[in-house]
Amino acid sequence: MATSGGASCSSSVLPCAFSRHYLAVCAQDGRLRVWNTDTQSLHREFVPSAHLSATCTCIAWGPCRASKEGPQRKKRKSEAGPAPDQQPDLLALGTAAGTVLIYSTVKGDLHCILDGGHNGGVNSVQWHPEQSLLYSGSDDTHIVEWDLQTGKTRCKWKADRSAVTSLCVSPDGKLLLSAGMTIKMWDLETKEVYRKFTGHSTTVTTLCFATSRPPDSDGLYFLSGAVHDRLLSVWQVRSDGKDKNSVVSFTLTDEPQYIDLQTADSKDKAVRLAVVCKDGQLHLFEHFLNGPCKKPLSPVCSVQVSSVGAGEGATPAPVTLLAAALCPDRQSLMLAYGNYLQPIVEKTQINTSERHVCLVRDVHTTLSLSVNAAVSKVKTPIVNEQKGKVLIPGVPGHQAPIRASSGESDKRKKGAGPTEMSIEERLEQVELSTLGRKGEDKGASASLQTDSFAVLLVQGLESKDSKILNKIFQTKKEALIRNTVARLPPPAVLPLVEELSRRLQGHPFSAILTVQWLKAVLTQHTSYLSSLPDLVSQLGVLYHMIESRVKLYQRLTRLHGKLYLLMTQVASSNSSHKVSDLDREAKLVYEEESSDDEEASGDEGRPEDDSDSWEEEEDNEEEMDVTENKENHTEDEEDANKDAEESKANGDSDMDPENESEEE
Known part of the structure; x- marks a missing residue:
């Protein structure tokens, strides 16, 4: 068969x-x-x-x-293990x-x-x-x-x-x-x-x-x-x-x-x-x-x-x-x-x-998670087992209808007047809170808001209405989330955890808002969750999902570091490229002159001028150089004439041939 x-x-x-x-x-x-x-x-x-x-x-x-070729010969040597064809x-x-x-x-x-x-x-x-x-x-x-x-x-x-x-x-x-x-x-x-x-x-x-x-x-x-x-x-x-x-x-x-x-x-x-x-x-x-x-x-x-x-x-x-x-x-x-x-x-x-x-x-015992528990210093109180009773909320896999417990309704009836209000009074308070009047009781409005959110959340979990749940889970106020979760009845905790775990698997932006609700549930209702006998199957999905996200986060941080290093190198190369593209033509060039020219030009006695008159100084210096060259040229001509006259006076000049013969 x-x-x-x-x-x-x-x-x-x-x-x-x-x-x-x-x-x-x-x-x-x-x-x-x-x-x-x-x-x-x-x-x-x-x-x-x-x-x-x-x-x-x-x-x-x-x-x-069916391994009939080479691998079958290797398997024949080992007696242990199932046959390859099975x-x-x-x-x-x-x-x-x-x-x-x-x-x-x-x-x-x-x-x-x-x-x-x-x-x-x-x-x-x-x-x-x-x-x-x-x-x-x-x-x-x-x-x-x-x-x-x-x-x-x-x-x-x-x-x-x-x-x-x-x-x-x-x-x-x-x-x-x-x-x-x-x-x-x-x-x-x-x-x-x-x-x-x-x-x-x-x-x-x-x-x-x-x-x-x-x-x-x-x-x-x-x-x-x-x-x-x-x-x-x-x-x-x-x-x-x-x-x-x-x-x-x-x-x-x-x-x-x-x-x-x-x-x-x-x-x-x-x-x-x-x-x-x-x-x-x-x-x-x-x-x-x-x-x-x-x-x-x-x-x-x-x-x-x-x-x-x-x-x-x-x-x-x-x-x-x-x-x-x-x-x-x-x-x-x-x-x-x-x-x-x-x-x-x-x-x-x-x-x-x-x-x-x-x-x-x-x-x-088989499904319990193996956790290495450290030695605790907390003393366990001695309880008389005959007088005490152990209450377990439900059976494994229970799906009880979400209803408010009778104890809470009795407490609200016995409480003060502001908690028990008619629909007309609640609507008036909602209008007053929207108008923002000064004589409003802040405590009553806060309790009204959290009560309405808790009721809406329970209704959304019962009817699985996505519009109601989306409106509630989009709130970002931590105090409102904490108070809403605290007012939930215990049978609504497990459906809320399942809905939150489902939303955590979606877009990361929605997961950011969902984590705040999950944190409030775990801090407010841990005692109830720990008393459930099927806790492993209820929270195991959430645990494995968070574990996989954390492992992925380490890889993302490494990738982020590599990308950051590459971006900084690209930015530095772009900045160096911008420096190399600067205009290298000088706006002002100053050339040093020789010592003779400095003495001739008489720069030592020239007064210091402002930086705005640099162009005028350059023009004046060029004009002075031209005049000095002309003066030097005229002086050279005058020196030449004087030398000629002196040579004539001394007889150095060229004589006529007649004079030369007379002297001879």
Whole structure:
């Protein structure tokens, strides 16, 4: 008998899937966690999107890789560990952004990303049992056939008028079931509709083949489940086409959440079916599929898990079952229960002779966070246990209606007059506060404002009205936020924490305003929150989200430092470039003259002038130089004439030849 590789999940339930040795779970914080079912330890952890923009919507384990070449020889030497043909490796994750992620549990990283095929969120992914193909259905009403070797779309066709919510491939790999409002069977070779099935009034969320026989022999059966439907319908694919109505119905206690079955190869073998409902119960069915059955079939056995009560005489509380898988030995079951953040995986044998089986487990000690507590110096007071009583507000997972406690109403009736006012008086005070008159009582207006905000907040949480909540959460006054949270009744604290944690996952600007409200809730209602038995599941999402944001903050600070360094270097280079572009032509040039010129020019006796008369001084100096040159020239001519006269007087001048002869 073969166990189905993956199970379809409802859209309102977080996706999880069993393999032979692993459990893949996507929790509320958006992380994928792969748990080892043998050791019950965390094997892998992966964050599909840090900003939760591409959260996981569906999960499917790939077929086991058949290693017949080299790796098989290496595995023969080691005796420990599962066989390679029994160990699945790849995990397909459909995201809300329209992409499909192929994650490898051996590498601990993404194998490939399939993008560009869908315009809406992916609702279902299914592997081909033999070929390296993957099928995905989306909100864009299309089915995409992916080629995993190339990572591209091989074929894409429109499957329905509405969104495709579920897919299932036949064991022989020749047929494909798709469902939205109607169920269609496709021939994968021609991509044409082989059959149509109508019978569900709501959206179909679960599809699974029950037999592996060919459709021509009238022995091919499949089952389907829908939203708000407490029946699993079984359909027979007939060769004559008379298969418009379901042949068998399985009765459930609630909407099916997780399905695992062992198919039947012949009419002599019964189909074993394990169904986990939305209410947390498990139902086991065994039936021989050999034709129509008029009456709905009841489960052979129903299983429920409960926790050990705290104290003597306490009633045990039910524990939600997340998923269940049928083991190949046909006697034992693999159960996953608790919460999605830290599920408990257990392999147990169920006695199917009993109609109702209740498994009592100590869940609180297993789910408690391991914190190394330091030695406290606070003394514990001695309390008489006989006289004292322990009050626990509600049961795990309680969703009590948000109402004001009777004690608060009695106190308000017994209190002073200003707290009990009619609607007319309150409206008058609101008008007075808007006008800002001097004779107004500030305390009464503040209490009125906080009371109205608290009432509006409770009404918004009850009706889930986004307009009221947006108006309240946009306030920035710390005193108003603190007083509003302090006046909330205790049953409204958990819905407020869930709403705040949901808003923290959005835009960072809205998270800034939400943190102030979260701080006020944790400071005002810590005592109430610490008394809740399911505190781990309620605040675990918030804790993991804050932890991921803090880890991302360290990376952002490093990036900020690098960018700041680059910006300062660019700024410094720009400033140096501006200095080099300055005008280097001098406005004033002063040249020093020689000592002779200085003596001749007579600069020593010149009076000091202001800086404004520099140009005039330059002109005067040039004129003086010109006159001095002229004077020097005239003096040189006069000296030459004097020398000539002296030479004549002394007889140095040229004589006439006659005089020379006379002297001779």
